[in-house]
Amino acid sequence: xxxxxxxxxxxxxxxxxxxxxxxxxxxxxxxxxxxxxxxxxxxxxxxxxxxxxxxxxxxxxxxxxxxxxxxxxxxxxxxxxxxxxxxxxxxxxxxxxxxxxxxxxxxxxxxxxxxxxxxxxxxxxxxxxxxxxxxxxxxxxxxxxxxxxxxxxxxxxxxxxxxxxxxxxxxxxxxxxxxxxxxxxxxxxxxxxxxxxxxxxxxxxxxxxxxxxxxxxxxxxxxxxxxxxxxxxxxxxxxxxxxxxxxxxxxxxxxxxxxxxxxxxxxxxxxxxxxxxxxxxxxxxxxxxxxxxxxxxxxxx
Amino acid sequence: xxxxxxxxxxxxxxxxxxxxxxxxxxxxxxxxxxxxxxxxxxxxxxxxxxxxxxxxxxxxxxxxxxxxxxxxxxxxxxxxxxxxxxxxxxxxxxxxxxxxxxxxxxxxxxxxxxxxxxxxxxxxxxxxxxxxxxxxxxxxxxxxxxxxxxxxxxxxxxxxxxxxxxxxxxxxxxxxxxxxxxxxxxxxxxxxxxxxxxxxxxxxxxxxxxxxxxxxxxxxxxxxxxxxxxxxxxxxxxxxxxxxxxxxxxxxxxxxxxxxxxxxxxxxxxxxxxxxxxxxxxxxxxxxxxxxxxxxxxxxxxxxxxxxxxxxxxxxxxxxxxxxxxxxxxxxxxxxxxxxxxxxxxxxxxxxxxxxxxxxxxxxxxxxxxxxxxxxxxxxxxxxxxxxxxxx
Amino acid sequence: xxxxxxxxxxxxxxxxxxxxxxxxxxxxxxxxxxxxxxxxxxxxxxxxxxxxxxxxxxxxxxxxxxxxxxxxxxxxxxxxxxxxxxxxxxxxxxxxxxxxxxxxxxxxxxxxxxxxxxxxxxxxxxxxxxxxxxxxxxxxxxxxxxxxxxxxxxxxxxxxxxxxxxxxxxxxxxxxxxxxxxxxxxxxxxxxxxxxxxxxxxxxxxxxxxxxxxxxx
Numbered sequence: 001x002x003x004x005x006x007x008x009x010x011x012x013x014x015x016x017x018x019x020x021x022x023x024x025x026x027x028x029x030x031x032x033x034x035x036x037x038x039x040x041x042x043x044x045x046x047x048x049x050x051x052x053x054x055x056x057x058x059x060x061x062x063x064x065x066x067x068x069x070x071x072x073x074x075x076x077x078x079x080x081x082x083x084x085x086x087x088x089x090x091x092x093x094x095x096x097x098x099x100x101x102x103x104x105x106x107x108x109x110x111x112x113x114x115x116x117x118x119x120x121x122x123x124x125x126x127x128x129x130x131x132x133x134x135x136x137x138x139x140x141x142x143x144x145x146x147x148x149x150x151x152x153x154x155x156x157x158x159x160x161x162x163x164x165x166x167x168x169x170x171x172x173x174x175x176x177x178x179x180x181x182x183x184x185x186x187x188x189x190x191x192x193x194x195x196x197x198x199x200x201x202x203x204x205x206x207x208x209x210x211x212x213x214x215x216x217x218x219x220x221x222x223x224x225x226x227x228x229x230x231x232x233x234x235x236x237x238x239x240x241x242x243x244x245x246x247x248x249x250x251x252x253x254x255x256x257x258x259x260x261x262x263x264x265x266x267x268x269x270x271x272x273x274x275x276x277x278x279x280x281x282x283x284x285x286x287x288x289x290x291x292x293x294x295x296x297x298x299x300x301x
Numbered sequence: 302x303x304x305x306x307x308x309x310x311x312x313x314x315x316x317x318x319x320x321x322x323x324x325x326x327x328x329x330x331x332x333x334x335x336x337x338x339x340x341x342x343x344x345x346x347x348x349x350x351x352x353x354x355x356x357x358x359x360x361x362x363x364x365x366x367x368x369x370x371x372x373x374x375x376x377x378x379x380x381x382x383x384x385x386x387x388x389x390x391x392x393x394x395x396x397x398x399x400x401x402x403x404x405x406x407x408x409x410x411x412x413x414x415x416x417x418x419x420x421x422x423x424x425x426x427x428x429x430x431x432x433x434x435x436x437x438x439x440x441x442x443x444x445x446x447x448x449x450x451x452x453x454x455x456x457x458x459x460x461x462x463x464x465x466x467x468x469x470x471x472x473x474x475x476x477x478x479x480x481x482x483x484x485x486x487x488x489x490x491x492x493x494x495x496x497x498x499x500x501x502x503x504x505x506x507x508x509x510x511x512x513x514x515x516x517x518x519x520x521x522x523x524x525x526x527x528x529x530x531x532x533x534x535x536x537x538x539x540x541x542x543x544x545x546x547x548x549x550x551x552x553x554x555x556x557x558x559x560x561x562x563x564x565x566x567x568x569x570x571x572x573x574x575x576x577x578x579x580x581x582x583x584x585x586x587x588x589x590x591x592x593x594x595x596x597x598x599x600x601x602x603x604x605x606x607x608x609x610x611x612x613x614x615x616x617x618x619x620x621x622x623x624x625x626x627x628x629x630x631x632x633x634x635x636x637x638x639x640x641x642x643x644x645x646x647x648x649x650x651x652x653x654x655x656x657x658x659x660x661x662x663x664x665x666x667x668x669x670x671x672x673x674x675x676x677x678x679x680x681x682x683x684x685x686x687x688x689x690x691x692x693x
Numbered sequence: 694x695x696x697x698x699x700x701x702x703x704x705x706x707x708x709x710x711x712x713x714x715x716x717x718x719x720x721x722x723x724x725x726x727x728x729x730x731x732x733x734x735x736x737x738x739x740x741x742x743x744x745x746x747x748x749x750x751x752x753x754x755x756x757x758x759x760x761x762x763x764x765x766x767x768x769x770x771x772x773x774x775x776x777x778x779x780x781x782x783x784x785x786x787x788x789x790x791x792x793x794x795x796x797x798x799x800x801x802x803x804x805x806x807x808x809x810x811x812x813x814x815x816x817x818x819x820x821x822x823x824x825x826x827x828x829x830x831x832x833x834x835x836x837x838x839x840x841x842x843x844x845x846x847x848x849x850x851x852x853x854x855x856x857x858x859x860x861x862x863x864x865x866x867x868x869x870x871x872x873x874x875x876x877x878x879x880x881x882x883x884x885x886x887x888x889x890x891x892x893x894x895x896x897x898x899x900x901x902x903x904x905x906x907x908x909x910x
Contacts, residue, residue, distance in 0.1 A: 069548060075435035079418065096507075096556075097437045097547055099496040101418045103398065304799030304806070308788075315787030315830075643783040646744055647846075648772030649800035650765065 032082040032164065037092050038065040038278045040143035041085050041108065043286040044153045048174045049160045052167045056081065057280075065278045066140065069094040083159055087152070089116050091140035108155035109142055117209045139209035141276050146186035146290075148210055153178055185290055192298030193217060202241075202250035202269060207276050220245045226256040235263070242267065249301070272296055305653060309660030319633075320665060323626055327669035330619040332676045334612050339677055340684040341608050345601045347685055348374070351487060352593035354424075357397065357566040357574060359387065359581070365591040366600060372402055372563040373593055374488045375412035379405060379562065383588055385497075386557035388564055394580075396573040397566035403500045404562050408458050408476075411446050413493045415500030415561075421482075423567060426489055430454055431480030437499055437550055438542025439479040443490035447481045454478055457541075458493060460503050474503045475541035501552065501559055502542070509539040509550035566590070634658055694720050695741055695854065695886060700750035702733075702740060711736050713750075713909050718902075720853075723877055723887040725897035728906025734890040737906075738856045741888060742775050743767035755853045755886075772801050776847030776885070778876070780859035782839045784831045784846075791827040794818065794845045804850070817845040820882075821875050837868030841875060848879055855880050857889040861896055873899050 031054040036042045042057040049055070058074050059065055070078065075098045078084055084100055086092050088109035109116075119137035142148045157175040161168035193215040201212075206221035220241060224230050230238070250264060251274040261271045274293045275281065281289035313320040351373050360368040361381035370376035382403075391399040400423055403415035418433060420426075421441075431454030433441050440458060447453055459473045476495060484490055501507040539546050552559070568574040581590035634641075641654045697716040703709065711733040718724050726734050739745040740752050743759035744767075752760040755774045759767055771777075784793045792799070794814045798806040818824040821841040823834075831839060840860060847855055860876060861869040873896050880887035889900065897903045 072435045076432065079433075079435065093548075096498055096552055097550060099418060099434050099436070099439075099498075102392070103419065304802070308785075308799050311792065312787050639783075640785065643779070644796075644800050645768070646742070646771075646777055647797050647800060648768050650768055653800055653802075 033080075034083040034085060034160075035078045035081045036085045038087050038143075039280050040149065040277065040286055041087060041152065041156065042280075044149075044156050044178065045085060045160075047178045048153065048157050048171050049164075049167075050174075052164055052170065053082070053160065059279065061280050061282075063279060066091060067093070070098060075099070083163060085156060085159065087140060087142065088113075089140040089142055090138040091142075106155065106159040108152045108159075109148070111155055112142075112148060112151050115148065117213060119206055119209065139206070141207045141278070142210050143286075144208065144211040144276060145214040146182045146189065147214060150179055150182050153182070181287055185287060185294070188291065188294040189297070190215060192294045196249070196297070199249075200245045200247040202245075202247040204250060204252045204256070207253070208251060208274070211274075218245075219251070220247070224256075224260075226252055226254045226260070229257065229259060239267070242269070270301060305656040306660045306664075308657055309664055312661055313664050319629070320668075323629060323665050324668045324672065326622050327626055327666065328672035328676065330615070330622040331669060331673035332680075333615045333619070335673065335677045336680045336684070337608060337611055337615065339681045340688055341604060343681060344685040344688040345604070347486075348597055349594065349601065352597040355565055355593045356568060357577065358591050358593050359383070359391065359399075359564040359566050359588055360562070360591070362587070362589050365589065365596045368563060368589070368591060369593045369596045371404055372565070375404055375414065375492055382560035382562055383564065384557060385559045385561055387588060388561060389557060391564060391566060394577070396577040396580075397568040400565040400567065401497055401561040402563045402565065403497055403560060405560075406460050406463070406500060406503050408460050408493055409450070411442075411449070411491055411493050412488075413440075413460055413495060413500060413503065415495050415497040417497060420494070420565075423565065424485070424487070424489060426485055427483045428480045429483040431478070434479045434494070434496055434499075436542070437496060437502065437547060438474070438476055440476040440493050440495045440499070441480045441482060442478055442493050443482050444484045445490040446493055447478075452478050454480055472505065472538070472540055474499070477542075497561070498552070499542075502550065504560070506554075506559060507550060507552040509542065509546050630658075630662060694718065694753070694756060695888065696751075696753040697740075698751050700740065700747045700752065702736060702745065702747045704736075709733070711740075711910065713737070716904070716909060718886060718888060720886055721881070721884055723880060723901045724889070724904060725900035725902070726888065726890045726904045726906065726909075727892060727894065727897050730892065732906040733910070734906055735858050737909075738858050738888065738890055741854070742777060742856050743771055769803065772797060772804065772850060774853050776850065776852035776855045778840070778843050778847050778855065778857035778860045778889075780862040782836075782843045782863070784839055784842060786830070786832050789828055789830055790818070790823060790834070790842050791815075793831055793842050794849055796846055797850055810849070814845065814849055817848055817879075818842075820879065821845060835868070836864050837872060840864060840868070840872050844872070844876060844879060848883060848885075851883065853885055855883075855885045855887045857887070859891055860889055861891065861893060869893070869896065870899075 031052070033056055034045055034049065034053045035056045035058060036045055039057065042055050045053070045055045056077070058070065058077070059068050078098075078100055081104065084105045086095065086105060086107050088107035117139040119139050143152060153175055157171050160171050164171075189211075197216045198218065201217055201219045203219050203221040204224045204226065206223070208217075208219050208221070211217070212219045222230075222234070222238060222241070224234065248268055249270050249272055252271055253274070253276055255273055256264070256271050264271055273296060275289055277286060277289050283289075284292070352369065355373055358368060358372055360372070361383050363380050367376075367378045368380045371378060371380055382405075385401065388399045388401045391397060398419065400417055400419045401415075402420075404412055406413040414420075421433065428441070429444065431441075442450075442452070442458070446458075450458065452458060456478045457475050458478060459475050462473055476493075476499065482489065482494075498507060502509075539549070542550060566577065568577060578590055578592075580586065581588060644654055644657075645651065695716070695718040697713050699715075700711070700713040702711040709731070726737065728734050736745065740747060740760070741754050743752075743754065743762060746767075747760050750760070751758055754770075757770060757774075759770060762770060785796065788796070791811075791814060794817065795806060795810070798804045798810060804810075815824060815827065818827055821844060823838055823841050823845070826834065826838065831842060834842065840863075844860075847857075855876075857876060861872055864872055876887065876889065877899060887900075889896075891897055
């Protein structure tokens with residue numbers, strides 16, 4: 001469907017925005033518009049297509065994109081976009097709740113569906129003993145594995161090239177540079193995790209599956225927030241976990257509260273920040289943030 | 302007004318019952334063949350135009366006519382469903398743009414058409430009020446639906462249950478009207494359009510319900526272990542998708558197995574169309590592909606054959622009616638011989654008397670022609686939609 | 694004047710024969726013709742009017758030999774010079790009183806129907822006291838009123854000869870003499886020759902002269 005026709009079909013009435021919904025940008029330029037569903041895709045799209053396309057990341061930094069849901073105004077804006085890039089691997093929980101033009105939607109992980117990982121600890125539900133049932137949950141933080149990040153970037157490049165073939169050569173050149181950066185990152189993370197292979201590790205959230213699988217790490221996860229003191233039951237559960245999985249390091253998306261870190265330290269578990277960066281980092285970009293992850297991971301303890 | 306015409310007018314007006322019956326009979330006999338031809342011709346043109354605007358249609362093996370009538374004109378006869386995986390296959394094949402349709406449900410008499418946004422550009426449909434659907438549970442309605450149900454953007458429409466007695470069947474879904482389409486003089490004016498996924502919610506294969514991990518949903522839990530919560534029939538399922546509960550809506554299983562009733566295939570060129578048809582006609586894809594205009598041509602050939610017989614019958618009846626009318630006029634003239642004799646005695650010429658009688662016949666025939674013309678215009682204006690409703 | 698000389702008339706396929714050797718009716722004379730049924734009274738009127746033509750002899754009406762005219766000429770003569778009053782009135786049931794009076798003008802393109810003619814019709818109606826019924830359909834009139842309408846129709850073209858065939862034949866006794874008086878008065882007013890056929894001797898006695906068919910033939 002042409003952008004103009006769809007724009008003519010849609011009106012701008014929208015629900016009131018909340019903190020998770022930034023103002024929809026007015027399209028004052030002729031640049032094609034590409035919507036993305038998380039920050040890594042924004043980074044890749046800008047690295048590859050910047051200067052040709054305008055990349056729209058429709059969330060504030062206060063949002064966790066994995067739990068974001070667009071309102072009608074954003075959906076309308078996405079419907080008129082030239083391209084919508086999704087992470088896939090069930091990352092976009094909202095995708096089944098909205099209407100988007102199928103021809104403009106690209107699942108950037110569709111090329112490696114066979115490498116999706118299931119989340120063994122997810123609680124699902126069924127209806128009746130023989131009723132409808134869900135698959136076990138699918139892990140979605142694919143970009144934490146640089147080799148999968150390269151595949152995401154290649155999918156972005158293909159999508160951009162198909163739609164703007166006149167710039168395909170430039171897109172390929174940009175991809176080549178990005179690929180080198182990601183290869184380098186892969187090497188750095190490999191070096192940083194060398195000493196951690198076969199060492200039991202903990203994670204505050206079950207978000208490191210692809211990272212762990214790629215680098216051969218043994219990570220068990222709980223579901224703790226960095227700014228919320230876990231309950232005594234949760235501490236007890238952790239103790240039980242440590243008996244069979246004697247980890248001495250716990251990965252956190254953000255710096256845990258001092259009290260939590262202290263209590264973990266009493267149990268002989270150190271805290272280390274390894275951000276997942278589904279949304280924009282406070283400082284720097286995706287590569288900067290992942291390199292910082294690698295530095296922290298590889299630092300002597 | 303000439304004297305004979307005035308006398309003729311006074312005569313037919315005075316004998317208005319006889320005049321009315323004669324006029325009505327002649328009107329009908331003149332109108333019937335015209336009306337039938339106009340009706341069928343216009344209906345055929347309308348049906349054919351929609352079929353010709355639809356290059357290819359993919360459906361489950363079965364009656365091509367049923368597939369076309371249901372997909373293009375939203376007829377009530379439902380073809381067997383395909384699966385959504387067929388839509389993906391068609392898309393992946395690169396030979397045609399697929400536009401899925403799921404037309405199983407209705408809201409009162411109006412078909413609910415689950416489809417994609419591409420449908421609106423394909424059918425050149427534009428929005429008169431509001432906008433297209435953006436979220437699950439929204440719909441866009443044709444202008445006749447808006448008029449019939451008295452609804453507009455922001456109002457709600459409830460889908461009809463398939464069977465009053467099917468207690469375990471699909472539940473009605475309350476849908477929010479996002480927009481009203483411009484009049485298109487097509488079956489789209491009577492339809493309610495939603496996202497395909499919304500029709501799957503109506504079908505019950507997608508749903509929203511209480512969060513089973515929440516304590517308030519305890520009554521709906523059949524069994525719980527560490528990994529799985531099994532819900533029982535008491536779990537409260539939502540029959541309306543709102544801002545508050547939309548996040549709870551989900552689809553179980555593989556979306557590729559979900560049903561569609563047909564796929565409109567829009568090939569970019571004739572070569573792609575030919576290749577695509579060839580692949581389906583090889584017969585191993587588990588689906589059929591039809592050219593809607595070919596199917597409608599076949600139907601209309603049958604209709605035209607029937608029309609020929611109808612017209613022949615009308616001509617025969619017409620001849621009888623005209624003969625009867627002639628007899629009525631003849632008997633009337635005979636009964637008025639004394640009147641005509643008096644007129645001649647007073648001074649009228651035989652020619653004047655003949656003019657008088659001819660004027661009376663002319664008044665009746667003129668009224669009949671006028672009536673037949675008016676009826677033909679009315680038929681042309683209102684008949685084709687009626688025929689389409691009857692056919693479908 | 695009406696003059697008949699050596700008249701012979703016979704209907705086709707009939708044995709009836711009418712013979713009048715000599716008959717003269719002066720201008721403005723009011724004559725009643727009496728005789729039994731089947732004696733030829735109506736036939737004689739038809740011959741005076743030019744509705745029928747004799748096999749032998751001549752008929753002059755209003756100074757013109759109608760017996761030698763063509764059909765067309767006789768019709769035209771009749772329209773202009775002859776007013777006819779019939780026993781059965783012969784009004785058109787589907788016309789109003791006024792339209793019945795104006796009938797000759799509707800039937801004859803040569804006669805121009807204008808406001809003067811309409812005014813004359815209204816005056817004639819006033820003269821016979823039916824002017825309040827001009828818009829009414831004749832089916833709603835009494836027998837006497839109908840004959841008065843017929844009288845107005847006969848007088849509308851200002852004929853020089855009025856021929857009345859049993860003008861009171863279908864009237865009740867109370868209407869009969871009234872209509873006869875009106876017929877006589879209007880004929881005198883119009884300076885027209887009046888010939889009325891009747892079998893009613895009471896009616897005949899009102900006329901200037903009574904002719905018996907028995908003595909005519």
